Amino acid sequence: MGKLTAKTTEKLAKEGTAGLTGDGEGLYLKVSAGGTGASWVFRYKIDSKSRYMGLGKYPETSLSEAREKAADARKLSKSGTDPLAVRDSEREAKRLQQQAELAKATPFKMIAASYIAAHRSGWKNAKHAQQWENTLATYAEPIIGHLPASEITTAHVLEILQPIWAEKNETANRLRNRIELVLDAAKARGLRDGENPARWRGHLDKLLPKRSKLRSIAHHNALPWPELPAFMADLAQHDELTYKAMRLTILTACRTSEILGATWAEIDQGKRMWTIPAARMKAQKEHRIPLSEAALEVLASLPRIKSSPYLFPGARQGKHLSNMAMLMGLRRMGREDLTMHGFRSTFRDWAAEQTNYPREVCEMALAHKVADGTEAAYWRGDALEKRRALMADWAVFCTSKK
Numbered sequence: 001m002g003k004l005t006a007k008t009t010e011k012l013a014k015e016g017t018a019g020l021t022g023d024g025e026g027l028y029l030k031v032s033a034g035g036t037g038a039s040w041v042f043r044y045k046i047d048s049k050s051r052y053m054g055l056g057k058y059p060e061t062s063l064s065e066a067r068e069k070a071a072d073a074r075k076l077s078k079s080g081t082d083p084l085a086v087r088d089s090e091r092e093a094k095r096l097q098q099q100a101e102l103a104k105a106t107p108f109k110m111i112a113a114s115y116i117a118a119h120r121s122g123w124k125n126a127k128h129a130q131q132w133e134n135t136l137a138t139y140a141e142p143i144i145g146h147l148p149a150s151e152i153t154t155a156h157v158l159e160i161l162q163p164i165w166a167e168k169n170e171t172a173n174r175l176r177n178r179i180e181l182v183l184d185a186a187k188a189r190g191l192r193d194g195e196n197p198a199r200w201r202g203h204l205d206k207l208l209p210k211r212s213k214l215r216s217i218a219h220h221n222a223l224p225w226p227e228l229p230a231f232m233a234d235l236a237q238h239d240e241l242t243y244k245a246m247r248l249t250i251l252t253a254c255r256t257s258e259i260l261g262a263t264w265a266e267i268d269q270g271k272r273m274w275t276i277p278a279a280r281m282k283a284q285k286e287h288r289i290p291l292s293e294a295a296l297e298v299l300a301s302l303p304r305i306k307s308s309p310y311l312f313p314g315a316r317q318g319k320h321l322s323n324m325a326m327l328m329g330l331r332r333m334g335r336e337d338l339t340m341h342g343f344r345s346t347f348r349d350w351a352a353e354q355t356n357y358p359r360e361v362c363e364m365a366l367a368h369k370v371a372d373g374t375e376a377a378y379w380r381g382d383a384l385e386k387r388r389a390l391m392a393d394w395a396v397f398c399t400s401k402k
């Protein structure tokens with residue numbers, strides 16, 4: 001039995017006389033100076049050094065509770081283990097557990113924002129990051145934005161994808177991939193366990209129709225190829241920089257971003273060649289474009305501005321024409337039914353229906369990947385001379401009479 005009782009403990013605390021009163025076996029009631037309160041202290045030795053361990057305030061911790069805590073600490077100290085170190089370790093483990101639980105409660109929206117921020121500098125341009133933010137905000141966040149990654153299921157992913165899988169399959173597939181990457185990142189950070197519910201192979205491919213099985217849907221309105229010469233003749237009536245950019249886009253079958261970002265340093269007029277560096281290409285591979293006579297004529301008509309490296313400089317110094325410039329040009333021509341990207345389809349349809357050029361040559365002209373695996377070994381070059389003839393024929397067709 002200890003020396004203290006519940007009554008003597010209460011009396012000592014009320015009197016407020018500063019000092020230590022022993023209960024026995026290292027347990028003390030400590031009354032602080034100035035009557036600021038009382039608490040329990042356990043005194044023990046580790047490596048012949050005295051140490052003091054607080055066991056809680058009185059009366060929140062009663063005499064019986066203090067004795068139990070002291071008994072546990074005494075067992076540890078007698079075995080050579082420092083009870084303070086054990087308590088600190090337990091507190092740290094609890095803190096880390098609470099921190100992990102708090103992290104697991106982080107909503108998908110915040111995890112996605114963190115993923116975009118971490119990868120933004122590695123993406124080709126700011127537009128790519130903007131596309132990530134826009135698609136996730138539009139389609140994913142209304143359904144899973146508030147949910148922790150650990151709570152997101154296949155049912156949630158299907159709820160997001162099914163409404164747009166057939167009608168907007170390209171967007172839906174990119175969205176699925178982005179959700180998968182964010183959830184993979186969440187797993188790497190310990191925010192979720194188990195399989196990724198947005199994984200395609202062996203999972204969603206069993207629940208959604210494959211892209212190849214979907215009915216073909218036109219994503220970019222294209223001009224039928226027989227109507228192109230008339231359109232080019234109308235386009236030639238406009239002398240503004242935007243319309244020249246549109247003409248060069250069609251004559252080279254390039255993407256609008258490749259045209260707008262084109263610099264004079266990429267053009268070799270002597271060799272009649274435009275070389276787009278890999279960093280500006282969608283496939284991250286250098287693309288050489290043989291320039292037809294009509295394309296060279298467009299280049300010759302462009303102003304050379306010393307303060308700008310671009311073929312098509314914008315109003316702001318150091319910037320090229322806006323991404324919307326050519327689309328607005330179509331609208332001013334009353335052709336809201338078309339997109340500039342659609343002219344790549346026009347070129348491909350013309351090449352397939354009106355020429356005998358191999359499929360691979362036509363695909364290379366569009367900077368598309370033409371083969372995989374073993375077949376790719378036979379297409380190490382870029383069929384430049386065949387493409388030079390193809391682009392010359394294309395230019396002749398584009399500039400022929402209506």
